Amino acid sequence: MWTVFSNIGDAAVTLPVAALCVGWIALFNVRLALRLVAILVAGVALVGVTKVVYAGWGISIPAEDFHVISGHAVLSTSIWMIAITLQLKWWRLPTLPGIAAGMGIGALTAIARLLNHSHSMPEVASGWLLGVVMALFFLRTAVNVELDRLKPVWPTVSLLLVSSLTYGHEAPFEYLIQTRSPQLHRHVPSVMAFLGRVRYRLRSHEATSAK
Numbered sequence: 212m213w214t215v216f217s218n219i220g221d222a223a224v225t226l227p228v229a230a231l232c233v234g235w236i237a238l239f240n241v242r243l244a245l246r247l248v249a250i251l252v253a254g255v256a257l258v259g260v261t262k263v264v265y266a267g268w269g270i271s272i273p274a275e276d277f278h279v280i281s282g283h284a285v286l287s288t289s290i291w292m293i294a295i296t297l298q299l300k301w302w303r304l305p306t307l308p309g310i311a312a313g314m315g316i317g318a319l320t321a322i323a324r325l326l327n328h329s330h331s332m333p334e335v336a337s338g339w340l341l342g343v344v345m346a347l348f349f350l351r352t353a354v355n356v357e358l359d360r361l362k363p364v365w366p367t368v369s370l371l372l373v374s375s376l377t378y379g380h381e382a383p384f385e386y387l388i389q390t391r392s393p394q395l396h397r398h399v400p401s402v403m404a405f406l407g408r409v410r411y412r413l414r415s416h417e418a419t420s421a422k
Contacts (some may be wrong), residue, residue, distance in 0.1 A: 212322040220287030220320035222382035227373050231291045232297060235366045236257075239358045247293070247349055254289060254345045258338070276331040281338030283324050288342025290315025294370060296350055301363035306354050310346070317342050348381045 218224065229251055237244035272278075279283040292313025318326040321335035330338075 212362065213326050214284070214321040215323075216287070216316065217283060217329075218325040218379055219291070219316065219322075219329065220283035220323070221380070222282065222381035224374060224377045225286040225290040226382070228370065229286075231366075231369055232290075232372050235361070235369075236297075236353075236358075237359045239361060240356055243353060246352065249255055250345050250349050251289070253283070254285055254341060257341070258285050260322050271360055275333050277333040277337070278331070279334060280322055280341060281321060281330045281335045283329075284317060284321040284335045284338025285342045288339050289319035289345040291340075292343070292346035293349060293353075294344075297353065298363070298370065299368055301358065302356055302367055303360055304365075306350075311351065311353050313346060314343060333418055 233244045233247055236247065258280045259282075260280070265278045290313075292310055295312050296306045296309030299306050304337075315338050321330075323338045324330045325332060325335050
C-alpha cells in the first residue's frame with residue numbers, strides 16, 4: 212500500500228498533473244497560471260538546492276537528522292492539494308474537502324518515504340509543511356477566481372488520464388542530482404572561496420574610496 216503513495220508523489224506523476232492544471236487555468240486566466248508556475252518553481256528549486264548542496268558538498272544538519280527536503284512530500288502535498296481543490300471548484304462543490312484530501316495524500320506519501328528509509332522524519336515533515344504552504348499560498352487566490360466558461364468534465368477526464376498514464380514511472384531527477392552534484396562541486400569554486408574573494412574586493416574598494 213505504501214508504494215502506491217510513494218508512486219503518486221513521484222515527479223513523473225505530479226509534474227504532468229501540475230502542467231495539466233497550469234494549462235487548464237491558462238486558457239481562462241494566464242496571470243493565475245503564471246502564479247502557479249512561480250510557486251511550484253520556487254518550491255522545487257528550494258528542494259533542489261538542499262539535494263545538490265548535500266550530494267555535492269555534504270552540507271546538512273546531522274544533529275537533527277536533516278539532510279534534504281523530501282521532494283516527494285513537497286510535490287505530492289502541494290500538487291494534489293491544488294489539483295483536487297480545483298476539480299471541486301470547477302464542479303461547483305465545496306473546496307475544503309479537496310484541501311484536506313490533498314494534505315492527507317501528502318502525509319501518506321511522507322510516511323511512505325519514511326517507511327522505505329528514503330528520508331528521515333525531519334525531512335518528510337519539512338517537505339509536507341512546505342507543500343502545504345505552497346498550495347495554500349496559491350489556493351487563497353485561486354478559489355476566489357471564477358472560470359465560468361470552463362466545463363469541469365474535461366479537466367477531470369484529462370486529470371484521470373494523465374495520472375493513470377504516468378503512474379508507476381520514476382523521474383530521473385534523483386539520479387541526476389546524485390551523479391552530477393559531485394561534478395558540480397569539482398568544477399565550481401567553493402562557497403567559502405567565493406565569499407573570500409568578495410570580501411577582499413569589498414575591502415579593496417573601501418580602501419580605495421577612503422584615499
